[in-house]
Amino acid sequence: MATLKLEIVTPDRKVLSEDVEYVGAPGIMGEFGVLPNHVPFLSALGIGNLHYKQDGKAHYVFVSGGFAEVSNNQVTVLAEVAEKATEIDVDRASKAKERAEQRATAAKEKIESIRNQAALKRAISRINCKNSGKNAGTC
Template identity: 80%
Template sequence: MASMVTLEIVTPDRKVLSEDVEYVGAPGALGEFGILPNHVPFLSALGIGNLHYKLGGKTYYVFVAGGFAEVSHNKCTVLAEVAEMAHEIDVDRAQKAQQRAEQRAQQAKEKLEHARHQAALKRSVARISCNRAGKDAGTC
């Protein structure tokens, strides 16, 4: 019986992570899901938020936005549109993006434009949250 899950996080630009871990928690499109060793195979769309994994008693955080997660044979493969390790996040840039998105969302008159700005706001808030969670856990 396996006691670890191989976690691979890949974006169109790079391999973000490849690590054997004890647990993976990820923001699915319909809510957060968790992966332990010997999990049943499944496929899920990803939402915007913080993926976290446990290794050696510590919790590590990765911001993800969009994409898919596949679980099969003690391997969790995350194909994300965007993924950043918590320590890689530029908090000043994310806070400025949050301010711009909030201003634009208030000014948006068209529904599509408003939805676009709301998505930008959600991404920037999740990045800041991921970075803070990583610092609080001592993993940045």
């Protein structure tokens, strides 16, 4: 079966470098999917869960911001933040979600509200990523 090389890096570390069968990622304009021999393209990333298939099993990585480049059967993700589902601390993410929800109710300025919405989305996406991996039993 044809594969893609998936590399995920952040400013701090290389998160992943694997041969995979499929990559789905949260683009800024919506989720996109990549199979082998995909046309080259570049997309900004939103906040959400990147998923990939390897040996027929789904795996999950939380990503927040950055870019994805597809070229020559390689997907390179340059993310501001990226965490494998197995690395996510659900208690910490739940506390961040609670803080963001509390700030959202108290937010008075529009910019404050936007920051809180982004923090809330990051926390919820981390929790969902961890739970997706747990439910699939593959992380």
